[in-house]
Amino acid sequence: MHRIFFVDDSSTEQMFFKLLVRIKKLPLEVETFFNPMSALEALEAKSKEEWPDAIISDIKMPLMDGFQFADAFQDKYFSQNPSMLFFLCSSSIRSQDTERADSHPAISCYLEKPLNEDKINGQIISRLKQKTF
């Protein structure tokens, strides 16, 4: 089981992701957050051992978007634990966003919505496994 933080301001997206994980029996243990701030607070409160294996975040969110979240994550956590993976996802792919994600040291991959079993297996779980061995 890999522990995942799923950050999206839409309850629909959250519900969808959890449903997807459950129905497709994906080996993920999901904790959801409505915005990056509460996800960062949760990281702060947890000990290093309890940190998730990966974070999946939406880009377009009010107050703090996915890239700002990635910056904050890199400053505070990626430097301490570079094995924690960070994924961005969005419903629309803009080329400048892709470039930005590729050049960001903390971001593992940039995924296009809708998320489905293949994408999660191919992009997220395969990376998590690599990390484990």
Added chain:
Amino acid sequence: MNRDQIVVGIGASAGGLEAINDFFDNMPPDTGMAFVLIQHLSPDFESLMDELLAKHTKMPIQVVKEDTPVRPNHIYLIDRGSNIIIKNKVLKPVGRVDRTQVNMPIDEFFHSLATDRQKYGIAIILSGTGTDGSRGIRTVKENGGLIFVQSLKSARFDGMPKAAIDTGLVDNILSPKKIVSALSDLSTRIHASVDPPLPRNESSEEIVNDILRDILREQGFNFLPYRKTTIFRRIEKRMLLAQQPNLQQYAAYLRKNKEEMEILAREFLIGVTKFFRDPEVFEYLKEEIIPRIFADRKNSESVRVWVAGCSTGEEAYSLAILMEDYLETHNLRREFKIFASDLDQNAIRTANRGTFPSQIRNDVPAQYLSRYFEHLDNGRFRIVKQVRKHIVFTVHDVLHDPPFINMDLISCRNLMIYLEPPVQQRLLQNFQFALVFKGFLLLGPSEALGQISNSFKQVQEGISLFKNLSHGKASSLQMKGGLVGKVGSPLRHNLPQKIQKQQPVSSPPTNESLVDMLLDRYVPTSLVIDQELNLLYANGDFEDLLQFPRSPQLFNLENMTGNEEVLFFKNGIHRIKDAGESILFKDVSFRKKDKQYTVDLRFDSAHDPGRAEPVYVIEFLRKEEADEKTQQVVVADKDNFFEDQLRTLQIELQQTRHERNLLVERLETTNEELQASNEELIAANEEMQSTNEELQSVNEELYTVNAELQAKVIELTEINNDMDNLFRSTDIGTIFIDRTLRIRKFTPAIANQFQLQEQDLGRPITAFVSLLKHVDFVEKMEWVMRHNEYLEEEVVSKDDKVYLMRLTPYLVDGKVDGAVATFINIDQMKEASSKQKTTAQQFKAIFQSSDSFISVISPDGILQDINRAPEGMTQQKMIGDNFFEIAVPKAGRAKAQSAFNKSLETKQVVDFDFSIPDPTGSIRHYTNSMVPILEDGKAVRILGVSKDITQIREIERNIRLSAAIFSNIFRYANEHIIILSTEGEILDINFTDAGYNKSEILGKNITEIAAEGGKEQAEKELRKIQNGSNFTSYETTFVAEDGTRYWYHNIMTPVFENNRIERIILISRDIGDSKRLESELKRDNLQLEALIEENGRELQRKNKELENMNGFMDSFVHGAAHDLRSPLLNIQGFLELLPEVENPEELQSIYVELNQAASRMERVLGGLVELIEFLRKGGPKPKLIHLKKLVNQTIADLSPHLIKSGGNITKQIPAGITINYIEAYLHSIVYNLVHNAIKYRSVDRPLEIKVSAVETDDDLIRFTVSDNGIGMDLENYGHFLFEPFRRLTAQRQGTGIGLSIINNVVSKNGGHIEVESLPNRGSTFHVFLKPYDTEK
């Protein structure tokens, strides 16, 4: 184990320096261990060990001269003339024994090291002769410390290592380098030794048993019966030291390494013993047991004691002392014998010596120590012969060798604890057998009797002392497979070992009893004896025929039968030897206990394959058993036979008796003589030994000293080389002469004074002529030697060089033993000194000719010199007096004094002035300086310089007056006056009008500020003046900073000083009014140009606007796409999952989500339509709008929302405000702002909205909407407030389009928006509207 606890004692002596260097070269400086180096140092010789050693280690080295706490990573050295002990981790120097005795500093330190540091004390013995250290390591061993010894091969002298190794206590024998690695390895591993003990399981026990079998085979010691726990513990310790990680490897290592096997075997043997161990036991023995055993024995018999497992003999000696003491104090003449046995030959050897270290003082009560020990010169004690003679030490294995018997007391303490229980039982049975009836058995405090306890009774509560209550000489229990019958068992013991071993150990006991029965029934009562009548074998019941002695050694028919009966046996054997056939004696009568038995005896000879001599079988036949087959029958006619025999025997006996008496007498004499000479020899031997020890010690000291001297020699050689090199390289000519004026040594540079060659050494200096002018060198040398004084003078060589010749006596121990002459070329010095002289003269000239007063003052204010005296004084009178009193007028003294002090203190020149009235009444002024003269950074003198400046002051005053006059003219003149330098630079001006800034203009050249056209003229006029013209006049014009043009008429004139032009004065008059019109025309031109430029800027602004629009469109399109796609993707995703969802509740919630996604999409589309509408409306024309009316209308549109929110709105819009604006835009602005205020209201309080508008100063209209809603965090998120599709809050549904539109519309027309907001307080939006131009 904490490494910092470890103190390593190193004993080294002759040849030790090399080993020590080797040791410390390899020892890292940070092991945490402390090292104490003990050597044999001569008390009369200063040891250089610390210097020598410092070259081989980085650790700090300290010679212990006072109490010194031991610190890790330090090396401590013994001080000459004292020894060291350690107590409570503090090293203390202690006095050594006086010179007549042998000093053993290593032993002494090791004893204290072991006592103080216990297992943290490590002893190392390196090269050296003698035996020092070998006693100290015993204490180290007993306290659990480790012992390392330098291997004999690597040691220069192997005396000390060998003595240590001989004790058998050494843990490791290695080269110094390997000792270092073993030590550092050990210190890192040592704590690990306790955690994993050897596993105790079948396989490990098997390996251990293999090892024990190997030892039995190779070394002859059988440890198989020993307790395995002990064996394991000892093996663990050896594994640690041998650095073998596991048991298998250690076993393999053992097989390859004989030495290790010996060490291991010795490890098992190690017995720690001491005098009077457990004093209460000995007290009880002394008071109760010893008197009793002496009482139990007949006076004629000697008391027998056996100390089994005696180790180095202390216990045996203790017992002997007690017994001897008992006999002495009770004045008894009794004999006793102590058998002391041990398996370990080394231990027995030590015990045999009977000498013990001085430490036994602590164990042996004082009265015994003084009575039964001799104090030897080397501090050791030796047991007296009187005690020693009672003890027999022997190597003996209690488990395998037959026991000593007939003992009154057996002491076997702390041996059984090492043995397995079954073996213990067997041993105890042997002891029981060996004891007499009512004899005592003494065991160790934790040892018990087990099964055999029935035969014993504990004598005293708390002491493991037992009394033998069993009569029987034992029991068949003990001797399995032994001979049959009641007396069978003891007999077996007297049989040779070989036969014993052939006994079928495994024959089942049932067979035995069967054989017993058969023998009983079918074999007649019979004996087997040898020629000496020793009983070899018996069968049947002899109770009524023979007597049985206590000891099996005494099983001889002579002891077992009466005098008469024994003759039958002797006779029988005699005859059968002659006849070789069976012989029968009839009617032989035996008497026992007043009863008489008559039997027939049949003698047969037989052959035992085990022995060379034949044995004899005697059958005891009752009458009816007589065998007819016997061929030769002798009837024992008792009377005749006896008489014959008796007579012969009596005669024989008498003769023999006589001879014996003679022999005994002679023997006694001889014996006495022998004993006396033996004692002498022993005494001589002891003396020799101690003398030898002394010699060894002295010898060692000599070696130590020699080693140090050799190191010193090397140093001296180096110094010698240095000297040689110095001689060769110096250019100071030097020559050494001995007392007889012969040349001892010289440097090559002496060639300037004497022409000497190498072979001239030893020749008298008188044989050489010096190259010096006018000097009698030899005479002066002799003078120097005679007076023991040095002499220095300048001499000139024949080539006119000047040398400083210095002649010094050459001193050896304060006495003149020659002279040294040095010649230093002082040409340069001469030159320097003449230069100095010149300088001094120059100074003097200045000093004397100066018109100032110059005084030289000492730091305490005394005038040392002055260049001239003031009027009415003379220099002579003044010098030596206080400067301030004699040379300074009263009015100036205070100032002078303080300047003087300040100069002294700061070492800087201090200036001061004073004025005084002169005799004529006019005031005179003086300027003065105090000048410090520094030497080595200190002010050693002060120069006081004083100058009369009265005249200068007068001139200054006149100048000031002139200046003031000029200044007034300059300031108030109507004309512009400009003062220029010769080059035309503006130095001053007297005006500030006409737009001139004085500070800007100063420093510029007049030609620079002259306007175009005027520049050339100014230059021309300037040149005229520079070329000598006294006056020029011309017209000029220029433009000031504010653009005003001025016209002037100018006059230029030079100012001379000493016929040179110093300044040029320019005087200008304004003549400009008529000329100004022209320049105004020019300004109009400029304005035109500016207009054109403005147009260009407008174009750029437009461009920028378009760019902004483009950016806006980009983010707009993306935002719209995103917001439109999201709900679509949601729907798509859910639909994909839908077929797999089975739970109806989940289905329900998915439908809700789908529904919401659809409506969200609709809302976004709605917003989009609104926006597109807006953009489309981009075209309409602005018109004049009445603001209040528009606001009212718009708010009315929103009233359904407003009512629903329950909010209140207040409006403050002046009725008169109108604005030229596009109506749709304005409507949208008001609508969106008010709508936002409603949308983002706080649930905590009723909504209050305020709408207001004012006209601002810069012709804008400020429209303000403020609310008390949830507000925004502008600090963090303000920057994307106006981006389309951005929402700043997650709390409300919104499209994020409204503010973006407003901003776009307002800024498009050059207006802007300002926002104030605080989270959870409310927001205020100020929209600054710029009216559209009416012309457009």
